[in-house]
Amino acid sequence: MIMRIGEMGAQLGSVIASVMFVYTIFRQYLPPQFGYYVDKYRHKLVKLFYPYIQIIFDENNNEFRRRSEVYSAIQSYLSTKSSTNARRLKAHDVKDSKSLVLAMDDHEEVTDEFQGIKVSWVLVKRETRQPSFFFYPQSDEKQHYKLTFHRRHRNVVTGAYLAHVIKAGKAITVGNRQRKLNVNNPSQNWYTYRGTMWSHVVFEHPATFETLALHPKMKEEIVNDLIKFSKGKEYYAKIGKAWKRGYLLYGPPGTGKSTMIAAMSNLMNYDVYDLELTTVKDNTELRKLLIDTPSKSIIVIEDIDCSLDLTGQRKKKKEKDEEDNEEKDPVKKKMEKEESQPSKVTLSGLLNFIDGIWSACGGERLIVFTTNYVDKLDPALIRRGRMDKHIELSYCCYEAFKVLARNYLDLESHELFETIERLLGETNMTPADVAENLMPNSVTEDADSCLKNLIEAIETAKEEARKKAEEEEASKKAEEEAKLKAEKEEKEKEQSAKDEVKCNGTSAKEGDVK
Numbered sequence: 001m002i003m004r005i006g007e008m009g010a011q012l013g014s015v016i017a018s019v020m021f022v023y024t025i026f027r028q029y030l031p032p033q034f035g036y037y038v039d040k041y042r043h044k045l046v047k048l049f050y051p052y053i054q055i056i057f058d059e060n061n062n063e064f065r066r067r068s069e070v071y072s073a074i075q076s077y078l079s080t081k082s083s084t085n086a087r088r089l090k091a092h093d094v095k096d097s098k099s100l101v102l103a104m105d106d107h108e109e110v111t112d113e114f115q116g117i118k119v120s121w122v123l124v125k126r127e128t129r130q131p132s133f134f135f136y137p138q139s140d141e142k143q144h145y146k147l148t149f150h151r152r153h154r155n156v157v158t159g160a161y162l163a164h165v166i167k168a169g170k171a172i173t174v175g176n177r178q179r180k181l182n183v184n185n186p187s188q189n190w191y192t193y194r195g196t197m198w199s200h201v202v203f204e205h206p207a208t209f210e211t212l213a214l215h216p217k218m219k220e221e222i223v224n225d226l227i228k229f230s231k232g233k234e235y236y237a238k239i240g241k242a243w244k245r246g247y248l249l250y251g252p253p254g255t256g257k258s259t260m261i262a263a264m265s266n267l268m269n270y271d272v273y274d275l276e277l278t279t280v281k282d283n284t285e286l287r288k289l290l291i292d293t294p295s296k297s298i299i300v301i302e303d304i305d306c307s308l309d310l311t312g313q314r315k316k317k318k319e320k321d322e323e324d325n326e327e328k329d330p331v332k333k334k335m336e337k338e339e340s341q342p343s344k345v346t347l348s349g350l351l352n353f354i355d356g357i358w359s360a361c362g363g364e365r366l367i368v369f370t371t372n373y374v375d376k377l378d379p380a381l382i383r384r385g386r387m388d389k390h391i392e393l394s395y396c397c398y399e400a401f402k403v404l405a406r407n408y409l410d411l412e413s414h415e416l417f418e419t420i421e422r423l424l425g426e427t428n429m430t431p432a433d434v435a436e437n438l439m440p441n442s443v444t445e446d447a448d449s450c451l452k453n454l455i456e457a458i459e460t461a462k463e464e465a466r467k468k469a470e471e472e473e474a475s476k477k478a479e480e481e482a483k484l485k486a487e488k489e490e491k492e493k494e495q496s497a498k499d500e501v502k503c504n505g506t507s508a509k510e511g512d513v514k
Ligand SMILES: Nc1ncnc2c1ncn2[C@@H]1O[C@H](COP(=O)(O)OP(=O)(O)OP(=O)(O)O)[C@@H](O)[C@H]1O
Pocket: 211, 212, 213, 214, 251, 252, 253, 254, 255, 256, 257, 258, 259, 260, 371, 372, 431, 432, 433, 435
């Protein structure tokens, strides 16, 4: 951003300007000595009578012709002012913005006040002719915002006021921004399309913490933790820690781990970066992906237990697959081997990703792991400090059911709730299963019928669980009996062998005597 500060004119600017205009016309008729003195003191004169300062904010960064962030922030800031203040407005859609942006029209003036100081903003557009190799010169439209204020407020305006404008403008931009769901591209595609490591789609998941079926206490704790984190820039700087936080979400399938990530993104207004570890070639690639994530993002690794060989089991499976492949056609084998090229990301690479020196770049990031099997994970990966908060998402409790009933059936209470409370206390059912049963099967199905369906489903699940437990018990008993039988047979065998030896020994002795 180029900032040109020009001090011009007098408070009687328009008068002086007219005088100067007349002067330039008649200058040639004046004695040369007179003209020389007027030219010499013209600027001092203007400065003396025109106490205003102007700052120009160009749209583009000169070196790269990229849109200046400061310009965008000013545009967003002024869009709120101009919609109430300016008479002529322009409406346009901005990339990644979910709503129309109303901006002041060209040469329209918008006034603003800060700490009792009045300033004015004008959007100036000018067309310049660029030299071109083509027959026709290319036209290039340039625009800038011009800020004007009295020179006695110079310190406040160039310091606190501009900082306020940029901060507020950026906050408005973030609020208007469409959130994105990003996924990492395999590295062989990184340089095919503008060198992007991540591809994205617009993220419009409707889950929020209000709709999430969780115990209210737990929900409150998580929301407070997230809000504290988002406001913790100074705190993290004070304690000398990178501004990031790790969450481990664990629990059986269908208990809301992925849904909670969507709710987190909606609460924090952060983009989601869903990292598919199995397509990351090695630790270097992992680091590059990390550096390419901006602040205000959630980096997610789902099913971390399946993503990496952290338990050693995957290696065994791989070896087994290789053995199976031995009899295959060599070309096919080679192709399959290339396709299933294992990721060389190691545990230490992942640990570095979470809290190595590079992880501090960017700041304001959440790292979320999900797993169904927390016990399988290496303790180093999930120790506190790395994964700061461990959240267990478990089977549906009565409190969680009430949230689902409110979401799905608009019910706060019902006579069947008591039965459901008792049944949920006796049976393990995931929120996904409860939600599925609360969804009406047809448009005519009412809340009563949905609740009855749920009761039936819980009773069936209870019955199945009872049968399964019985079967398990029976097979355990059968196993024990078989074990006892085998032991008994073994003992009997040993005994008969001993008896035989004894018998042979006796007959030998008898023979000796003979
Ligand atoms: N706690 C919950 N609150 C609201 N809805 C839920 C909850 N848990 C599950 N659901 C519903 O069940 C569906 C599956 O949930 P989700 O994908 O979040 O489960 P998950 O824990 O990520 O499962 P997995 O371990 O298989 O990935 C969701 O679409 C959602 O509608």
